[in-house]
Amino acid sequence: xxxxxxFGRVMWAFMRRELSALGGYRTAFIIRMLGLVxxxxxxxxxxxxxxxxxxxxxxxxxxxxxxFMVLGLLAxxxxxxxxxxxxxxxxxxxxMGTLExxxxxxxxxxxxxxAPPMYEFGAAAMRSAAYLIAxxxxxxxxxxxxxxxxxALAVPLVIAAFSGLGLLAxGTTMLVRRLNPVAMIIGxxxxxxxxxxxxxxxxxxxxxxxxxxxxxxxxxAVLRGALLVGAGPAALARSFVALLIFAGVLAPVxxxxxxxxxxRARIDGSLSHY
Amino acid sequence: xxxxxxxxxxxxxxxxxxxxxxxxxxxxxFYGAPLEALSGVSFTVGAGExxxxxxxxxxxxxxxxxxLGGLLMPSSGSARVSGVDVVTGGAAFRRRVAFVVxxxxxxxxxxxxxxxxxxxxxxxxxxxxxxxxxxxxxxxRVGLASAADRRYREYSRxxxxxxxxxxxxxxxxxxxxxxxxxLGLDPRGARDLRAFLxxxxxxxxxxxxxxxxxxxxxxxxxxxxxxxxxxxxLYADAPPDRIDAELGL
Numbered sequence: 001x002x003x004x005x006x007f008g009r010v011m012w013a014f015m016r017r018e019l020s021a022l023g024g025y026r027t028a029f030i031i032r033m034l035g036l037v038x039x040x041x042x043x044x045x046x047x048x049x050x051x052x053x054x055x056x057x058x059x060x061x062x063x064x065x066x067x068f069m070v071l072g073l074l075a076x077x078x079x080x081x082x083x084x085x086x087x088x089x090x091x092x093x094x095x096m097g098t099l100e101x102x103x104x105x106x107x108x109x110x111x112x113x114x115a116p117p118m119y120e121f122g123a124a125a126m127r128s129a130a131y132l133i134a135x136x137x138x139x140x141x142x143x144x145x146x147x148x149x150x151x152a153l154a155v156p157l158v159i160a161a162f163s164g165l166g167l168l169a170x171g172t173t174m175l176v177r178r179l180n181p182v183a184m185i186i187g188x189x190x191x192x193x194x195x196x197x198x199x200x201x202x203x204x205x206x207x208x209x210x211x212x213x214x215x216x217x218x219x220x221a222v223l224r225g226a227l228l229v230g231a232g233p234a235a236l237a238r239s240f241v242a243l244l245i246f247a248g249v250l251a252p253v254x255x256x257x258x259x260x261x262x263x264r265a266r267i268d269g270s271l272s273h274y
Numbered sequence: 275x276x277x278x279x280x281x282x283x284x285x286x287x288x289x290x291x292x293x294x295x296x297x298x299x300x301x302x303x304f305y306g307a308p309l310e311a312l313s314g315v316s317f318t319v320g321a322g323e324x325x326x327x328x329x330x331x332x333x334x335x336x337x338x339x340x341x342l343g344g345l346l347m348p349s350s351g352s353a354r355v356s357g358v359d360v361v362t363g364g365a366a367f368r369r370r371v372a373f374v375v376x377x378x379x380x381x382x383x384x385x386x387x388x389x390x391x392x393x394x395x396x397x398x399x400x401x402x403x404x405x406x407x408x409x410x411x412x413x414x415r416v417g418l419a420s421a422a423d424r425r426y427r428e429y430s431r432x433x434x435x436x437x438x439x440x441x442x443x444x445x446x447x448x449x450x451x452x453x454x455x456x457l458g459l460d461p462r463g464a465r466d467l468r469a470f471l472x473x474x475x476x477x478x479x480x481x482x483x484x485x486x487x488x489x490x491x492x493x494x495x496x497x498x499x500x501x502x503x504x505x506x507x508l509y510a511d512a513p514p515d516r517i518d519a520e521l522g523l
Binding site: 006009012013014016017020021096097098100101103104105107108111112263266267268269271272 | 380402
């Protein structure tokens with residue numbers, strides 16, 4: 001059977017199982033929805049507060065702090081999903097004992113372990129769409145100038161770069177058998193340096209240089225440029241090249257580290273315990 | 275002769291190297307003292323045979339079946355199950371062999387038994403329609419049809435073991451590896467499950483089975499032959515009527 005068709009079956013069954021499990025997480029679901037409403041409320045007041053003053057740092061983003069902030073938070077969440085999602089799933093599966101049972105099936109490891117992050121990215125994309133629609137309808141976010149070609153080119157590169165980081169985090173989680181600090185360090189550094197809530201240009205020179213080493217910095221540059229000021233691929237070439245390098249390096253390195261960790265788990269007998 | 279052998283193990287050994295504790299790390303070591311779980315274990319199992327592996331806790335039984343199930347790599351030696359190498363066999367190997375573990379943690383607690391089986395059926399490459407048909411048939415066969423749509427967390431221990439068995443049969447494997455299949459069941463439940471395993475699941479279909487157990491009743495009821503392990507070494511290969519003598523009971 002074609003590997004892609006098989007993966008499609010696994011993905012479909014995985015989604016059905018996750019959606020069926022949602023019934024058992026009613027309280028968590030309600031809390032999450034409440035969190036979403038509060039987050040949108042916070043954005044409204046923050047945008048009203050910051051957006052009232054003419055801000056020279058926002059001139060490159062059409063003076064639109066609401067759009068700037070919404071896109072910053074959405075991209076940060078995407079990174080969080082990519083970096084922590086697989087590591088947390090693997091940690092749980094090892095603790096629960098499901099990882100060993102799943103790896104005992106004929107499905108190759110990439111299929112067993114690929115379904116959860118795909119599902120998480122899909123769910124994050126739906127949440128992002130909901131945020132953008134809410135921000136457009138309720139808060140007046142203007143996306144009329146967006147360059148969708150740039151967005152379409154950026155999304156696969158961003159997902160590949162974040163997935164590479166995720167594989168790296170998941171691999172080290174398996175190796176050290178505890179939730180490793182990679183995801184936390186990358187998440188905190190990115191939130192601080194990559195311009196999630198404020199432009200990188202407000203940072204001192206040496207921190208700006210450091211920010212260039214984080215994929216989220218370039219993901220945000222591309223997404224904000226494309227969605228807020230309608231920049232095309234040529235205008236964003238520098239950030240596209242950086243994302244291409246991150247994706248090209250992080251994805252294979254992450255995959256290699258993860259493959260090594262899986263082999264070690266088969267040697268150490270740690271597939272079924274943590 | 276070789277064609278009739280379902281399992282061939284030659285000189286299997288396993289040494290675990292646990293992660294170092296802080297004191298060992300400060301002395302520049304990444305691993306703690308090595309632990310030899312299995313040493314020079316060789317045996318064969320004929321096609322259609324039921325072999326029980328017995329021994330005290332820590333004898334190496336689970337390590338042995340995990341190696342035969344391809345879930346653990348041996349440190350030395352080699353093994354072939356259904357003619358396929360356990361280390362390099364890949365998907366072809368995992369289609370022929372099912373590893374059924376008696377412990378209950380290997381399912382998703384918040385979804386139903388049926389949904390759990392559907393997911394594992396997809397991992398076996400079955401289409402959604404085939405997964406539904408196969409799962410329904412197996413749930414019926416293991417006596418869980420009426421409980422199929424209850425969440426796994428609501429299952430009793432016996433029901434969980436039956437579901438694990440149904441999962442093991444999804445791909446219609448040639449060889450079944452059963453690790454303490456009746457662990458924690460009440461005497462009647464254990465007896466019924468043993469009879470079902472022996473008569474319906476193994477004998478009727480001509481499957482080969484290796485069953486780990488430290489229960490003499492189970493070994494006598496199920497096996498054609500018994501392998502005795504202690505301290506990771508195989509010290510006897512005897513018929514079931516020798517169990518009491520070999521265990522010093």
